Amino acid sequence: MTILTPEMATALQDGKPRGMLVKIEHPSGTGYFATGVGKISWNGQTWLGTGKFGSVTPIKHTSDISVQDIAFSLSGIDPTVVAQLNDAVCNLSGQAWLFCLNDDGTVVRDPYQLIDSQLDYQKFDIDAEGKATISIIAHSGFYTLVRGSEEAWTPENQKLTYPTDTGLDMLYSLQNQDLQWTPT
Known part of the structure; x- marks a missing residue:
């Protein structure tokens, strides 16, 4: 401002x-x-x-x-x-x-x-x-x-900007992960 x-x-x-x-x-x-x-x-x-x-x-x-x-x-x-x-x-x-x-x-x-x-x-x-x-x-x-954004949250797009970053490498395995959301 x-x-x-x-x-x-x-x-x-x-x-x-x-x-x-x-x-x-x-x-x-x-x-x-x-x-x-x-x-x-x-x-x-x-x-x-x-x-x-x-x-x-x-x-x-x-x-x-x-x-x-x-x-x-x-x-x-x-x-x-x-x-x-x-x-x-x-x-x-x-x-x-x-x-x-x-x-x-x-x-x-x-x-x-x-x-x-x-x-x-x-x-x-x-x-x-x-x-x-x-x-x-x-x-x-x-x-x-x-x-609409032209970027996607993918490991490939992340590496275009930050080539050594591995923060999104596990993204694909997480999207199909079954998690139990109940207190343990």
Whole structure:
């Protein structure tokens, strides 16, 4: 869980200019985007302002155990650029932070992380003017709890990760073992 630092809390209380930073891992290269125009430097990266062309919707924080879908979208893209993008985004990461700016235009230390999600798929739409919109759908929260695991508890799978571990070698003999469950 992300903690709101005193610096960020003070900046928010003081009404400092704020926005959102978004990091999207993508097979074609990690993208660093910010709300507004121009460029912002933070965490060793330059974040490109998307102005009115970028969006993240919806951001829901709930106490429900459920999968929350998030759409990271960027519009106004040349369709030739979209055609060159690799679309295998499944299981990559999408993150978003709330940031505030200091009086000198630098980012207040420790922006508040709003989203840490797992990307699922992307889709493209072309508008009447020939510009493309890319939307990457991600899942946050308990996404991994509702997905089936691709691993099995077998000695073979255990040895893929820990070659010298023999902890599951007796598993097959135990599954057919008759045990008496009465007090002795």
